[in-house]
Amino acid sequence: MSIALTLLPLVGAGEAPEPPPDPPAEVTWDAAVSSASLTIYDGGYSVQATGGSWYSATTETDPSTDKFYCECVVNDSAHSGGSDSALTIGYAPPSTDLTSGSTFLGNATDTGAYIAGDTVREQGESDTSFGVTFSSGDIVGMAIDRTTGEGWIAVNGTWVNSGDPAAGTGPVFVVVPASARVAISARVRNSNTGDVTLRTKNSEFSYSVPSGFKGYAEPV
Secondary structure, three states, rough: OOOOOOOOOOOOOOOOOOOOOOOOOOEEEEEOOOOOOOOHHHHEEEEEOOOOOOEEEEEEEOOOOOEEEEEEEEEOOOOOOOOOEEEEEEEEEEOOOOOOOOOOOOOOOOOEEOOOOOOOEEEOOOOOOOOOOOOOOHHHHHHHHOOOOOOEEEEEEHHHHOOOOOOOOOEEOOOOOOOEEEEEEEEEOOOOEOEEEEEEOOOOOOOOOEEEEEEOOOOO
Protein backbone atom coordinates (compact mmCIF):
# COMPACT_ATOMS: atom_id res chain seq x y z
CA MET A 1 0.00 0.00 0.00
CA SER A 2 1.46 3.36 -1.00
CA ILE A 3 0.57 6.76 0.35
CA ALA A 4 0.85 9.77 -1.92
CA LEU A 5 1.78 13.05 -0.31
CA THR A 6 0.63 16.27 -1.87
CA LEU A 7 2.80 19.32 -1.33
CA LEU A 8 0.82 22.51 -1.12
CA PRO A 9 2.24 25.51 -2.99
CA LEU A 10 3.65 28.29 -0.88
CA VAL A 11 1.71 30.84 -2.89
CA GLY A 12 -1.62 30.65 -4.65
CA ALA A 13 -1.81 29.62 -8.27
CA GLY A 14 -0.72 32.50 -10.42
CA GLU A 15 0.45 34.55 -7.43
CA ALA A 16 3.92 36.05 -7.36
CA PRO A 17 6.10 35.35 -4.31
CA GLU A 18 6.51 38.07 -1.74
CA PRO A 19 9.34 40.42 -2.71
CA PRO A 20 12.34 40.59 -0.39
CA PRO A 21 12.35 43.44 2.12
CA ASP A 22 13.94 46.69 1.05
CA PRO A 23 17.57 47.00 2.11
CA PRO A 24 18.67 49.81 4.43
CA ALA A 25 19.67 53.08 2.80
CA GLU A 26 23.29 54.17 2.59
CA VAL A 27 23.51 57.22 4.85
CA THR A 28 26.72 59.24 4.80
CA TRP A 29 27.93 62.68 5.81
CA ASP A 30 26.99 65.27 3.19
CA ALA A 31 30.00 67.17 1.87
CA ALA A 32 27.74 69.57 -0.05
CA VAL A 33 26.13 71.05 3.07
CA SER A 34 28.96 70.46 5.54
CA SER A 35 32.08 72.49 6.19
CA ALA A 36 34.90 72.00 3.70
CA SER A 37 37.28 72.31 6.65
CA LEU A 38 36.29 68.82 7.84
CA THR A 39 37.70 65.66 6.29
CA ILE A 40 35.00 63.18 5.28
CA TYR A 41 36.49 59.72 4.75
CA ASP A 42 35.80 55.97 4.97
CA GLY A 43 33.35 56.14 2.08
CA GLY A 44 31.54 59.07 3.67
CA TYR A 45 30.76 57.36 6.99
CA SER A 46 33.45 59.09 9.06
CA VAL A 47 34.36 62.74 9.59
CA GLN A 48 37.42 64.33 11.19
CA ALA A 49 38.36 67.84 12.29
CA THR A 50 41.34 69.56 10.67
CA GLY A 51 41.73 72.75 12.70
CA GLY A 52 41.14 74.54 15.98
CA SER A 53 37.85 76.22 15.04
CA TRP A 54 34.49 74.47 15.25
CA TYR A 55 33.16 73.07 11.97
CA SER A 56 29.99 71.05 11.45
CA ALA A 57 28.60 68.26 9.28
CA THR A 58 25.21 66.66 8.73
CA THR A 59 23.87 63.60 6.92
CA GLU A 60 22.92 63.73 3.26
CA THR A 61 19.49 62.09 3.58
CA ASP A 62 16.47 62.26 5.85
CA PRO A 63 15.75 59.35 8.20
CA SER A 64 13.24 56.75 7.07
CA THR A 65 10.98 57.59 10.01
CA ASP A 66 10.33 60.48 12.38
CA LYS A 67 11.40 58.32 15.34
CA PHE A 68 14.94 57.25 14.56
CA TYR A 69 18.01 55.85 16.29
CA CYS A 70 21.66 56.03 15.30
CA GLU A 71 25.09 55.53 16.85
CA CYS A 72 28.31 57.51 16.58
CA VAL A 73 31.61 55.78 17.28
CA VAL A 74 34.09 58.23 18.80
CA ASN A 75 37.37 57.51 17.02
CA ASP A 76 39.57 60.07 18.73
CA SER A 77 39.64 61.46 22.25
CA ALA A 78 36.90 64.05 22.36
CA HIS A 79 37.10 65.49 25.87
CA SER A 80 40.00 66.77 27.91
CA GLY A 81 38.13 68.55 30.68
CA GLY A 82 36.08 71.69 31.11
CA SER A 83 35.34 73.52 27.89
CA ASP A 84 38.08 71.73 25.98
CA SER A 85 35.86 69.26 24.16
CA ALA A 86 36.69 68.47 20.55
CA LEU A 87 33.40 66.88 19.48
CA THR A 88 29.65 67.39 19.81
CA ILE A 89 26.92 65.06 18.56
CA GLY A 90 23.40 66.25 17.87
CA TYR A 91 21.02 67.42 15.18
CA ALA A 92 20.52 70.04 12.47
CA PRO A 93 17.91 70.57 9.74
CA PRO A 94 19.11 70.67 6.11
CA SER A 95 18.01 74.32 5.91
CA THR A 96 20.71 75.44 8.37
CA ASP A 97 23.99 76.51 6.76
CA LEU A 98 26.84 74.50 8.27
CA THR A 99 29.44 75.38 5.64
CA SER A 100 30.90 78.49 7.27
CA GLY A 101 33.72 78.48 9.80
CA SER A 102 33.10 78.33 13.55
CA THR A 103 29.56 77.03 13.03
CA PHE A 104 28.74 75.22 16.25
CA LEU A 105 25.73 73.01 16.91
CA GLY A 106 23.59 74.66 19.55
CA ASN A 107 24.44 78.15 18.30
CA ALA A 108 23.38 77.76 14.68
CA THR A 109 19.67 78.09 13.92
CA ASP A 110 17.48 75.11 14.92
CA THR A 111 20.44 72.97 16.03
CA GLY A 112 21.39 71.20 19.23
CA ALA A 113 24.20 69.03 20.52
CA TYR A 114 25.50 66.94 23.37
CA ILE A 115 29.01 68.21 24.00
CA ALA A 116 31.66 65.63 24.93
CA GLY A 117 32.25 67.53 28.16
CA ASP A 118 28.73 66.63 29.41
CA THR A 119 26.65 69.69 28.43
CA VAL A 120 23.61 69.94 26.17
CA ARG A 121 23.25 73.09 24.13
CA GLU A 122 20.20 73.86 21.99
CA GLN A 123 19.77 77.07 20.04
CA GLY A 124 17.63 79.47 22.06
CA GLU A 125 17.74 77.33 25.23
CA SER A 126 19.87 77.47 28.38
CA ASP A 127 22.82 75.07 28.58
CA THR A 128 22.24 72.00 30.76
CA SER A 129 24.94 69.80 32.28
CA PHE A 130 24.18 66.10 32.86
CA GLY A 131 27.55 64.98 34.25
CA VAL A 132 28.22 62.31 31.61
CA THR A 133 31.19 62.76 29.27
CA PHE A 134 32.30 60.73 26.26
CA SER A 135 35.74 60.22 24.73
CA SER A 136 37.81 57.98 22.48
CA GLY A 137 36.37 54.49 22.05
CA ASP A 138 32.92 55.36 23.37
CA ILE A 139 29.73 54.72 21.42
CA VAL A 140 27.18 57.51 21.59
CA GLY A 141 23.61 56.50 20.77
CA MET A 142 20.97 59.05 19.85
CA ALA A 143 17.19 58.61 19.62
CA ILE A 144 15.16 61.44 18.12
CA ASP A 145 11.38 61.85 17.98
CA ARG A 146 10.76 64.53 15.38
CA THR A 147 7.02 64.50 16.11
CA THR A 148 7.44 65.62 19.73
CA GLY A 149 10.68 67.59 19.31
CA GLU A 150 12.49 65.44 21.88
CA GLY A 151 15.76 63.56 21.79
CA TRP A 152 17.87 61.24 23.96
CA ILE A 153 21.58 60.50 24.23
CA ALA A 154 23.17 57.26 25.47
CA VAL A 155 26.86 56.66 26.21
CA ASN A 156 27.87 53.01 25.83
CA GLY A 157 24.27 51.87 26.12
CA THR A 158 23.28 53.91 29.19
CA TRP A 159 20.79 56.70 28.61
CA VAL A 160 21.80 60.09 29.99
CA ASN A 161 19.38 61.75 32.44
CA SER A 162 17.86 58.32 33.21
CA GLY A 163 16.13 58.71 29.87
CA ASP A 164 13.75 56.20 28.34
CA PRO A 165 12.98 56.94 24.69
CA ALA A 166 10.36 54.18 24.52
CA ALA A 167 8.43 55.76 27.39
CA GLY A 168 9.15 59.31 26.23
CA THR A 169 10.76 60.30 29.54
CA GLY A 170 14.01 62.02 30.45
CA PRO A 171 14.91 63.62 27.10
CA VAL A 172 18.02 65.79 26.89
CA PHE A 173 16.84 67.60 23.75
CA VAL A 174 13.49 69.40 23.88
CA VAL A 175 13.28 71.66 20.80
CA VAL A 176 14.22 69.32 17.93
CA PRO A 177 12.81 70.58 14.60
CA ALA A 178 10.59 68.32 12.49
CA SER A 179 13.23 68.19 9.73
CA ALA A 180 16.20 67.29 11.96
CA ARG A 181 19.01 65.08 10.71
CA VAL A 182 22.06 63.74 12.55
CA ALA A 183 24.86 66.31 12.82
CA ILE A 184 28.21 66.86 14.54
CA SER A 185 30.62 69.68 15.31
CA ALA A 186 34.33 68.93 15.57
CA ARG A 187 37.66 70.66 16.13
CA VAL A 188 41.25 69.99 17.20
CA ARG A 189 41.75 70.92 20.85
CA ASN A 190 44.68 70.18 23.20
CA SER A 191 45.95 67.33 20.99
CA ASN A 192 42.44 65.87 20.73
CA THR A 193 40.88 65.63 17.29
CA GLY A 194 37.12 65.38 16.87
CA ASP A 195 36.67 62.23 14.78
CA VAL A 196 33.52 60.12 14.54
CA THR A 197 31.98 57.28 12.49
CA LEU A 198 28.23 57.16 11.85
CA ARG A 199 26.16 53.97 12.21
CA THR A 200 22.58 53.97 10.91
CA LYS A 201 21.75 50.29 10.24
CA ASN A 202 20.51 47.59 12.61
CA SER A 203 23.35 45.31 11.52
CA GLU A 204 25.91 47.90 12.66
CA PHE A 205 24.52 48.86 16.05
CA SER A 206 26.23 47.84 19.27
CA TYR A 207 23.09 48.46 21.34
CA SER A 208 19.37 47.80 20.93
CA VAL A 209 17.11 50.23 19.14
CA PRO A 210 14.53 51.61 21.61
CA SER A 211 11.02 50.23 21.24
CA GLY A 212 8.98 52.37 18.85
CA PHE A 213 12.06 53.69 17.05
CA LYS A 214 13.83 52.48 13.90
CA GLY A 215 17.41 52.63 12.70
CA TYR A 216 18.01 55.86 10.78
CA ALA A 217 18.63 54.00 7.51
CA GLU A 218 16.18 51.12 7.97
CA PRO A 219 13.14 51.04 5.65
CA VAL A 220 9.72 51.73 7.14
